[in-house]
Amino acid sequence: MIGSADGASLRTDVLVIGGGAAGAFAALAARERGYEVTVVRRAWGATALSSGAADVAPDPQALPGLPLGGRQSILDAAAQLALRRPDHPYAILRERLFLLPEALAFASAQTSGVLAFGAPEEENRLLLSPLGLLKPAAGGLDSIAAGDLLRAGGTVGIVGFDRIPLIDAPLLARAAEEAVALAGLDLRAVGIECDFFRHQEDPLLRPHELAERLERDPERLIESVRRALPQEAIALLLFPPLLSRVDAGEMIRGLQEGLGIRCAELPAGRQSLPGIRLQRALEARLQQAGIRIVAGEVFVDPALGPAPVPEAVAGLVSPAGPALSTFVPPHVPAEGGGFTALPPPRPPADALAAYVRAAMEGGLRLRGSEPSILPAARFDPSAGRFPPPAAQGQPIEAQAVILATGKFIGGGVRREGLLREPIFDLPIWVRGRIDGGRWLGDWTAHELRDEQHAMRAGVRIDEGLRPLLPDEGTASDRLFACGGVLAGNDPAQDGAGIGLAVFTGYLAGVAAADRIAGGGGRG
Amino acid sequence: MSAWIRGNLYLGWRAVVVHPLRRIFGKTLRGKASFLRNYGPEGLVPTPLGDKAMLAAAGRCISCGLCDQLDGQLGQVARSTYDGVSLLPRQYARSSVELLHAREAIEAIDPEAYREAEAICPTRVPLVALAIWLKDRLGRSREGGARG
Numbered sequence: 001m002i003g004s005a006d007g008a009s010l011r012t013d014v015l016v017i018g019g020g021a022a023g024a025f026a027a028l029a030a031r032e033r034g035y036e037v038t039v040v041r042r043a044w045g046a047t048a049l050s051s052g053a054a055d056v057a058p059d060p061q062a063l064p065g066l067p068l069g070g071r072q073s074i075l076d077a078a079a080q081l082a083l084r085r086p087d088h089p090y091a092i093l094r095e096r097l098f099l100l101p102e103a104l105a106f107a108s109a110q111t112s113g114v115l116a117f118g119a120p121e122e123e124n125r126l127l128l129s130p131l132g133l134l135k136p137a138a139g140g141l142d143s144i145a146a147g148d149l150l151r152a153g154g155t156v157g158i159v160g161f162d163r164i165p166l167i168d169a170p171l172l173a174r175a176a177e178e179a180v181a182l183a184g185l186d187l188r189a190v191g192i193e194c195d196f197f198r199h200q201e202d203p204l205l206r207p208h209e210l211a212e213r214l215e216r217d218p219e220r221l222i223e224s225v226r227r228a229l230p231q232e233a234i235a236l237l238l239f240p241p242l243l244s245r246v247d248a249g250e251m252i253r254g255l256q257e258g259l260g261i262r263c264a265e266l267p268a269g270r271q272s273l274p275g276i277r278l279q280r281a282l283e284a285r286l287q288q289a290g291i292r293i294v295a296g297e298v299f300v301d302p303a304l305g306p307a308p309v310p311e312a313v314a315g316l317v318s319p320a321g322p323a324l325s326t327f328v329p330p331h332v333p334a335e336g337g338g339f340t341a342l343p344p345p346r347p348p349a350d351a352l353a354a355y356v357r358a359a360m361e362g363g364l365r366l367r368g369s370e371p372s373i374l375p376a377a378r379f380d381p382s383a384g385r386f387p388p389p390a391a392q393g394q395p396i397e398a399q400a401v402i403l404a405t406g407k408f409i410g411g412g413v414r415r416e417g418l419l420r421e422p423i424f425d426l427p428i429w430v431r432g433r434i435d436g437g438r439w440l441g442d443w444t445a446h447e448l449r450d451e452q453h454a455m456r457a458g459v460r461i462d463e464g465l466r467p468l469l470p471d472e473g474t475a476s477d478r479l480f481a482c483g484g485v486l487a488g489n490d491p492a493q494d495g496a497g498i499g500l501a502v503f504t505g506y507l508a509g510v511a512a513a514d515r516i517a518g519g520g521g522r523g
Numbered sequence: 524m525s526a527w528i529r530g531n532l533y534l535g536w537r538a539v540v541v542h543p544l545r546r547i548f549g550k551t552l553r554g555k556a557s558f559l560r561n562y563g564p565e566g567l568v569p570t571p572l573g574d575k576a577m578l579a580a581a582g583r584c585i586s587c588g589l590c591d592q593l594d595g596q597l598g599q600v601a602r603s604t605y606d607g608v609s610l611l612p613r614q615y616a617r618s619s620v621e622l623l624h625a626r627e628a629i630e631a632i633d634p635e636a637y638r639e640a641e642a643i644c645p646t647r648v649p650l651v652a653l654a655i656w657l658k659d660r661l662g663r664s665r666e667g668g669a670r671g
Contacts, residue, residue: 042647043642043643043644043645043647044589044643044644044645045645046645048589048643048645049587049589049645202602204602204606206588206591206592206597206607207592208591208592209597209598270587270588271588271591271592273592276589276592295642369642369647370649371580371641371644371647371648371649371650371652372580372647372649373576373577373580373649373652409585409587409645409646410645411645411646411647
């Protein structure tokens, strides 16, 4: 059961803020070491929207015309990503990349195989994306990871449902054949359209509604697929990711037994049921492990005063001047040919360090997660700061805090005039410098596949996963960060999404446990 | 006297004498009443500060579709009438003019049934309050239309 803020003081050894993959594995790692752990999460985040595939690092030599690249091991691919991008969390943690196999094995074991990863010394699995492209992934939900084309060994059947336009099986099969030909794989793909939903009145049912109907009548699904099977032998059947709302394992086993063919699911696109399954599996595992989950938001006690404002930002906003959010960029060409609205800020590192320390020493509060109707907090130019939350909240006492709040979707990074980390006001780094309200157009590119710097915005850490202040000193030796909130990673570009969350989450959980074991009580 | 001069004299008479006298002694509608008389028939209603705050809150929706998957009312109301709670922030909140066309859905939904969907919304869109507000706004749109 998910708890809520109840007014009493919340005492815990490790406080994890954020309940996605990174937060869950951080919590489980600390719990495994015997500590009392509480996860506070606002809502579901990007994990619930994930495709069900889990990337660690793609092969760096893979190209659109050569999708399999150099067929390197997952571990080597991660090491090469660290070399290629010096600001990437893998690069910062390069001395500890040897722990990646341990972290992945931990994730598989903790989820009882719901999240399955290949051995890091093996190459990535090759999954078929919903768009017919080849997607390398280290693993994923077991029902999806089983759809590895490298191990298909024959003709792959792609199952669709006539009258349901969600997956066009013949089209996907044609795209898959082109893709595997480029990869040099000896595979054939055929589209198989079964009639399970032929008498369905509404062709626009949502994925969860389709899954509910499939779960209700698995025998009819087997019969329907059997009728549609072609004459030739099928080695692997790939189903749309609709086989279950909770756990597709049982459905897959039933299909395999009924059809006598190996079965798997495709990774999901929008409205991902596998993402929801993963989120639910993680929450169930947290509760099973005795970890308390609380729906709420953590904030710093307003009595500690305002978060220190970067000098450059405060200087540019006069008491009578406009709020940053309405600041019009003067279009002064900046270094590198871009345009800048504000010069790089020089925040007072000492003041910020004192603020974070005070927050960590009894200054954290918890409030309920009722959504606010009021607009997001705006920079108050007369006060020179963002307004503090009105609620007093429930005091939190924790020996270590892990920030696993995600990026833009999870709420770990917000743009309110400038990019902010909303709990501790930690500096947000983009492209090697701290954001000071730069025009967002500088951080984004027109072409989707071009470098999107905004997606790399986040909190910078040291090799101990402790967030860094503007002077590159650590904010607190009891505060750790992991997952999407980290600077330098763009999951879409780098192909390190849930894998990075698992790795950094595991390390953060271990680091928090080690910190408590090493001494230093509650603040 | 040419038509041009006569026309201008008439306009001048209206502007300098008739219109000011009407404003002083006549029964002209002002403010909200005038707004509703002019725009009410089209379904436009005044947007007070509370409405603006709610519109901004609805604007937080990123169309991820998570809420639809926990919407217990999806399928209970005819699909042609109602296609998921994400329509509330994405479409129904956008225009009071179009709101009248969605009246069947808005009348049918129960705001309290959105608690579970609201609790998982990544961007914290207040779905329950939004549904209550839409019902109220629909009433105001109708009222405005009737007055017009």
